[in-house]
Amino acid sequence: MYMSTEADLREVYLDNAATTYPKPEAVYEALDRFAREVGGNPGRSGHARSLEAGREVLRAREAVARLLGVGDPSRILFTKNATEALNIAIQGALRTGGHAVITSLEHNSVWRPLEAMARAGTIAYSMVECGSDGSLDPSKVEAAMSGETRLIACAHASNVTGSLLPVEEVAEIARRHRVPLLVDAAQTAGRCELRPEAWGIQYLAFSGHKELFGPQGTGVLYIAPGWEVEPLCYGGTGSLSESSSQPEFLPDRYESGTLNAFGLAGLRAGVEFVLATGVDRIREHEEALTLRLLEGLRRIGGVRIYGPQEWERRVGIVSFNLAGFTSSEVASRLDEAYGIRVRSGLHCSPLAHRTIGTLETGVVRAGLSFMNTPEDVDRLLEALERMSLDCGVGS
Ligand SMILES: Cc1ncc(COP(=O)(O)O)c(C=O)c1O
Structure with a gap:
């Protein structure tokens, strides 16, 4: 896995489901x-x-x-x-x-x-x-x-x-x-x-x-x-x-x-x-990133993932929560300490949150795009792993 140093604050933008950045x-x-x-x-x-x-x-x-x-x-x-x-x-x-x-x-x-x-x-x-x-x-x-x-x-x-x-x-x-x-x-x-x-x-x-x-x-x-x-x-x-x-x-x-x-x-x-x-190539790229993210999240203690696991039933939007933190605490810590931009809360879709049982807590949402790289995914995983360990919920 790509390991960043404390000083490595190259921005990782993962709020593409809200709006994509950067653009081509x-x-x-x-x-x-x-x-x-x-x-x-x-x-x-x-x-x-x-x-x-x-x-x-x-x-x-x-x-x-x-x-x-x-x-x-x-x-x-x-x-x-x-x-x-x-x-x-x-x-x-x-x-x-x-x-x-x-x-x-x-x-x-x-x-x-x-x-x-x-x-x-x-x-x-x-x-x-x-x-x-x-x-x-x-x-x-x-x-x-x-x-x-x-x-x-x-x-x-x-x-x-x-x-x-x-x-x-x-x-x-x-x-x-x-x-x-x-x-x-x-x-x-x-x-x-x-x-x-x-x-x-x-x-x-x-x-x-x-x-x-x-x-x-x-x-x-x-x-x-x-x-x-x-x-x-x-x-x-x-x-x-x-x-x-x-x-x-x-x-x-x-x-x-x-x-x-x-x-x-x-x-x-x-x-x-x-x-x-080509939409097919864009989807293939997002598939690789999404599966990498889902697999990595499954290995982090205290992470709960929402939505389907199989790629055929989904797009590159991955929502999760981390035990010991509210969704907004996770998002602000990722933003401030790691330069990783995600979105927490209800995402203007309270109906969807009621459906998956997260109306009270919200979720952390990582929205991937064709412009993201496997290193971006690894930076997120590494930051979450550190947070999970710091909080004592990690394995
Ligand atoms: C499923 C869905 N519908 C509608 C919208 C609204 O899009 P816009 O902000 O372009 O009006 C969004 C934006 O996030 C969305 O995700």
């Missing part, structure tokens, strides 16, 4: 280029800078469409994050009321909008209980549906357990009942294959700033043909300006106001990095 060099270059050399407002004016900004945004849309195997790039809508994309789908699909089905592993960006609507009395929803290992039995989704169900929302991977959920099977159930499926792919875009058209997913939402390596302030919503909803936000689109109505066509219908073209130039570079590297 090409992302920094694209951001710099847009800021210095482009700078115009996309789709607004007829001059060279505005036109080039528009081309940058189009290139970003085309890159995301290629990543998802989506034929028509105009169905790729840019948002400020996954939360906004999820809200467009949730509030849009349930605008006239009805019932929704979600899982007990959803993030607050799915749960809170539904709760707000349920409290206002406009909708009802049912929550399917997942297993304490982060598994979902798809037949429970079908059992939770009613004649009033207008939306099923399901995470592709939990940001707490790292478990993959069977979205293709859920899509098959949704298809049989002619109910649209919203998939929250915040933790899988860029690291798992995503095929919304082939899998029959009507709404696919994800962040640009996680494993797609774009900057913060970028998110994506894909909407399948025929499943368009009312937008959340109305305003200037640079198109049909003479009309008091929002354009009907995509992407303008959902992209009011100046886009984050700067961020999207970076997102394009991130997505192109993923396409050039």
Whole structure:
């Protein structure tokens, strides 16, 4: 195992499930280029800078469409994050009321909008209980549906357990009942294959700033043909300006106001990095890191690991607790004494924590990315081993 000295405080960033850092060099270059050399407002004016900004945004849309195997790039809508994309789908699909089905592993960006609507009395929803290992039995989704169900929302991977959920099977159930499926792919875009058209997913939402390596302030919503909803936000689109109505066509219908073209130039570079590297290779790299981490954690006294053990059922997000410490004590000690950045607490997913029994304690979450190395994993393991021994819980 790689042994660091006390003085070795090279930073180890393992909070990639919140946002990836560092980004591939090409992302920094694209951001710099847009800021210095482009700078115009996309789709607004007829001059060279505005036109080039528009081309940058189009290139970003085309890159995301290629990543998802989506034929028509105009169905790729840019948002400020996954939360906004999820809200467009949730509030849009349930605008006239009805019932929704979600899982007990959803993030607050799915749960809170539904709760707000349920409290206002406009909708009802049912929550399917997942297993304490982060598994979902798809037949429970079908059992939770009613004649009033207008939306099923399901995470592709939990940001707490790292478990993959069977979205293709859920899509098959949704298809049989002619109910649209919203998939929250915040933790899988860029690291798992995503095929919304082939899998029959009507709404696919994800962040640009996680494993797609774009900057913060970028998110994506894909909407399948025929499943368009009312937008959340109305305003200037640079198109049909003479009309008091929002354009009907995509992407303008959902992209009011100046886009984050700067961020999207970076997102394009991130997505192109993923396409050039290959999702399979990214997954293989994360598999090696994740298995190394899981194996090392199992050897440290007092460590309790959450989520599935088998790689086939998970992504590179590993949650654990260390006996003798609260999850926030572990995270601050790793940060301050070892330069290792992880995230503790509830990760905006109290539902997932209730499901795995950690609502009171939270967990320590190590979010791996393609940019991490085996040495990063070893640094974390070594620090935890020292903490475990210091506390007297180690073997
Ligand atoms: C599963 C899941 N859904 C939604 C989100 C929200 O993403 P964003 O912060 O880009 O809105 C996150 C962020 O951590 C997440 O992990």
